[in-house]
Amino acid sequence: MGDALPPQHDTDLPASEAEIEELRKEIDRLDAEILAAVKRRSEVSQIIGRTRMASGGPRLVHNREMKVLERFSELGQEGHTLAMLLLRLGRGPLGR
Numbered sequence: 001m002g003d004a005l006p007p008q009h010d011t012d013l014p015a016s017e018a019e020i021e022e023l024r025k026e027i028d029r030l031d032a033e034i035l036a037a038v039k040r041r042s043e044v045s046q047i048i049g050r051t052r053m054a055s056g057g058p059r060l061v062h063n064r065e066m067k068v069l070e071r072f073s074e075l076g077q078e079g080h081t082l083a084m085l086l087l088r089l090g091r092g093p094l095g096r
């Protein structure tokens with residue numbers, strides 16, 4: 001990941017045009033990975049939810065949701081928002 005590039009530090013000069021191009025490619029690759037992971041996460045979450053409800057269980061599991069929120073809280077308030085969105089995506093169209 002990014003091993004063709006020199007180490008980057010906050011004090012470095014801005015990246016060259018060529019480096020910007022490489023970095024944008026890295027962003028494009030990361031976005032594709034993130035999108036695939038979010039789609040899969042939503043599928044898995046919906047499978048669990050449907051299975052639980054089919055056997056009479058609750059739609060939501062509070063302590064699991066707390067764990068997800070905690071996990072993303074290292075990113076601060078935006079991490080909390082991101083975790084909430086992931087949980088909403090997992091609920092599917094009926095859960096919003």
Ligand SMILES: O=C(O)C(=O)C[C@]1(C(=O)O)C=C[C@@H](O)C=C1
Nearest residue numbers: 045048049060061064065087090
């Ligand atoms: O872990 C579960 O039991 C799930 O149903 C998954 C999940 C999630 O998306 O993380 C979704 C809904 C629940 O309220 C808690 C967690």
